[in-house]
Amino acid sequence: MLLIPDAEHDDLLLGERPLIVCDIDEVVLEFVTPFQAFLKHNGHELRPTSFRLNGNVFSLADSGETPEEEVARLLEAFFAAHDDWQTPVLEAAQSLERLSDVADIVFLTAMPPRHRPVRRRLLSRHGFDFPMIATEAAKGPAVLALHGARSHPVVFIDDIFVNLQSVRQHVPETLLLNLIANDVFRGLAPHPGDGVDIATDWPHAEKLIRAHFASFAP
Ligand SMILES: [Mg+2]
Known part of the structure; x- marks a missing residue:
């Protein structure tokens, strides 16, 4: 079992297959x-x-x-x-459920760990039964701790520029996807930076992730 420093999390046991690390607020839950x-x-x-x-x-x-x-x-x-208050982002549960057939999925949320039990219950209520890490530390080192030196594809999805660039810095081979559920905020967001793809919604994100996995196939 993995242990992520400065975080509270569920048991994390990754299979020998691709990994999708996914933010929660504004990505799988409306914020x-x-x-x-x-x-x-x-x-x-x-x-x-x-x-x-x-x-x-x-x-x-x-x-x-x-x-x-x-x-x-x-x-x-x-x-x-x-x-x-918070409700699921459209198609998030369906896309992740389909992707979980071919990849491990881990939620990585920047909320203070004291709110973790409430969030865990809310996620499970909406069918998001994947392990969750709650930490206020930078996301790049957390993804590195999870993925290590594995040769499987890795994907990171987040709405925030600094989180995407933190993962880019620590695990450069990651497919980085910027996804913002709220239409107004998506319109106001700065460009997420070099090396980051913008997904307009979950069906688009799923398409980009599957294409990335397919590029690894022998
Ligand atoms: Mg977020």
Whole structure:
């Protein structure tokens, strides 16, 4: 069994086959859309004019910008109750289920490990029965710890530029896919950088992953 430093995780036992490491927020669970609903419920509003939360949250009472500390407090409250709010991204469960016939799938989420039990229950409720790692450490070293020097294909899917580039730096042979569920945020996102492919949705991601695996076939 593998142990990932600075992380809490399920048992991880990889087979002799390809590996798909997959982020959760905004990739398999909607994040921006339910967080917008949560903010409204708590007297605030997300008006995205850039690819970030801070600076884009405003008070519904006086239209003033919500300070960063208050956004952080709201985010913490959201994660504490996120199983009441977050829903699966369209086609994510179906695509991953099909891909699990040919690859091991591991979730790698940047949320504080204290929220892991709630998230684990929510994922399982929606049929995402794959092992999950929760860590606030950089994602590149975590993928390296998982994949090591194996010769099997490896794929990493995330919505955030720095996570994709961290994996690119530590495991350069990885197929890197940028996937952002929310239409508005996808439109606002910066280009994810060199060596990263953009998947417009899960069926597109699945097609790119299968083509990558096929290029390894003898
Ligand atoms: Mg994410």
